[in-house]
Amino acid sequence: xxxxxxxxxxxxxxxxxxxxxxxxxxxxxxxxxxxxxxxxxxxxxxxxxxxxxxxxxxxxxxxxxxxxxxxxxxxxxxxxxxxxxxxxxxxxxxxxxxxxxxxxxxxxxxxxxxxxxxxxxxxxxxxxxxxxxxxxxxxxxxxxxxxxx
Numbered sequence: 001x002x003x004x005x006x007x008x009x010x011x012x013x014x015x016x017x018x019x020x021x022x023x024x025x026x027x028x029x030x031x032x033x034x035x036x037x038x039x040x041x042x043x044x045x046x047x048x049x050x051x052x053x054x055x056x057x058x059x060x061x062x063x064x065x066x067x068x069x070x071x072x073x074x075x076x077x078x079x080x081x082x083x084x085x086x087x088x089x090x091x092x093x094x095x096x097x098x099x100x101x102x103x104x105x106x107x108x109x110x111x112x113x114x115x116x117x118x119x120x121x122x123x124x125x126x127x128x129x130x131x132x133x134x135x136x137x138x139x140x141x142x143x144x145x146x147x148x149x
Contacts, residue, residue: 017062024048 024047033039121128
């Protein structure tokens, strides 16, 4: 049986379906009956001459159809949401894997650079110290010239 809450909750859609089903009704016939099942049945009965039990059964069918449509729409929304979440999750995993690969590549490059610097220092310790001293001396001269200005 159609309840007052069902009629109130989906009045605009229900009103359109009622007007389509009982085309004898004018849009003004349904003004003021929102949520009032007995008044709605009375208006339809008054305009169509149909028995109230028939009207109630047809209203039940209309509301059931609306409920099924709403359930399908909700299910579809749920599926779309789930798909979106899954895609986002996959994108995050790909981004995480790419970041991890970049980190490993950078770590490997730094490690190789450190090993090369270490090898150069071991092969040529005197030249390395001289280069470092010369670089520091030149940097000191540049800094002191800049500060004088």
